[in-house]
Amino acid sequence: MDKLFKALNDPTRRAILEQLRAKDMTAGEIAEGFTVGKPTISHHLDLLKQAGLILPEKNRQFIIYSLNTSVLEECFAWLLKITKKQKRGA
Amino acid sequence: MDKLFKALNDPTRRAILEQLRAKDMTAGEIAEGFTVGKPTISHHLDLLKQAGLILPEKNRQFIIYSLNTSVLEECFAWLLKITKKQKRGA
DNA sequence: TCGATATTTTGATAATAATCGAAATATAAA
DNA sequence: TTTATATTTCGATTATTATCAAAATATCGA
Numbered sequence: 001m002d003k004l005f006k007a008l009n010d011p012t013r014r015a016i017l018e019q020l021r022a023k024d025m026t027a028g029e030i031a032e033g034f035t036v037g038k039p040t041i042s043h044h045l046d047l048l049k050q051a052g053l054i055l056p057e058k059n060r061q062f063i064i065y066s067l068n069t070s071v072l073e074e075c076f077a078w079l080l081k082i083t084k085k086q087k088r089g090a
Numbered sequence: 091m092d093k094l095f096k097a098l099n100d101p102t103r104r105a106i107l108e109q110l111r112a113k114d115m116t117a118g119e120i121a122e123g124f125t126v127g128k129p130t131i132s133h134h135l136d137l138l139k140q141a142g143l144i145l146p147e148k149n150r151q152f153i154i155y156s157l158n159t160s161v162l163e164e165c166f167a168w169l170l171k172i173t174k175k176q177k178r179g180a
Numbered sequence: 181t182c183g184a185t186a187t188t189t190t191g192a193t194a195a196t197a198a199t200c201g202a203a204a205t206a207t208a209a210a
Numbered sequence: 211t212t213t214a215t216a217t218t219t220c221g222a223t224t225a226t227t228a229t230c231a232a233a234a235t236a237t238c239g240a
Contacts, residue, residue: 002101009099010228011092014168021176027187040229042188061186061237069173078104079166083159086111100198117217130199132218137197151207151216182240189234196227204219210212 004075007051012036013044017053020067027063094165097141102126103134107143110157117153 007013016030031041045065048054052071057064097103106120121131135155138144142161147154 005095005099005104006227009095012228014095017172021172028185031187036228037230038187039189039231043228046188058236063187067172072169072173076166076169079162079169082107082111082157083162096197102198118215121217126198127200128217129201129219133198136218153217183238184240185236185238187234187236190232192230192232194227194229196225198225199223201222202220204217206215206217208213208215210214 001074001078003047003051004053004071007047007053008075010044010047012041013048016041016044016048017067020054020065024064024066027065030065091164091168093137093141094143094161097137097143098165100134100137102131103138106131106134106138107157110144110155114154114156117155120155 012034015034019025019030019033027042027045028038030045031038034041045054045056049056053068054065055068057066102124105124109115109120109123117132117135118128120135121128124131135144135146139146143158144155145158147156
């Protein structure tokens with residue numbers, strides 16, 4: 001939960017997720033789209049990985065990242081809880 | 091968007107929102123529930139206010155905060171976008 | 181094996197954020 | 211008008227995060 005919100009709290013990381021929505025990409029391909037350096041992107045990928053939002057798969061010398069939105073269920077659930085009016089006594 | 095995700099990226103602030111779900115509260119009442127000091131809570135309230143997640147209303151010497159979940163629409167929309175498979179050519 | 185490519189890790193720095201005590205502001209009550 | 215209460219603002223400190231350059235790791239191709 002904490003890691004999920006932390007991962008989402010950065011425009012670069014959210015942009016990475018948006019890119020991965022279109023297609024799986026290697027770390028290098030992801031880095032190309034940004035002005036920040038590769039070590040920085042690697043760090044962002046690590047945080048996204050820790051949150052479970054992306055899944056790495058090694059292929060030859062590349063690491064291909066894919067989007068995993070299933071972990072967002074938890075996020076949706078919390079937001080829904082907050083959004084819904086609380087029942088008396090609950 | 092940025093301010094929204096930032097506001098949600100803190101357990102104390104999320105707890106404040108959960109409390110306000112049950113009932114409107116003054117800054118002092120909110121602060122009672124936490125170990126951190128009042129200036130710190132005031133700062134958290136400010137960030138939540140900036141994100142539009144809470145609305146202050148002055149009543150005598152108190153400020154009563156209420157939850158405003160309408161701004162979460164934007165958040166839901168983004169999460170849904172990410173979750174849904176991308177259309178070809180989109 | 182050697183050199184090139186892909187990615188991460190390390191170590192350092194700079195920017196951002198959380199926290200506190202003290203002071204400031206505003207309102208109320210005596 | 212003085213005192214008390216509610217809340218915020220200020221200034222400083224600490225903790226966390228983003229970023230970079232350089233070094234390390236892993237795999238490939240010649």
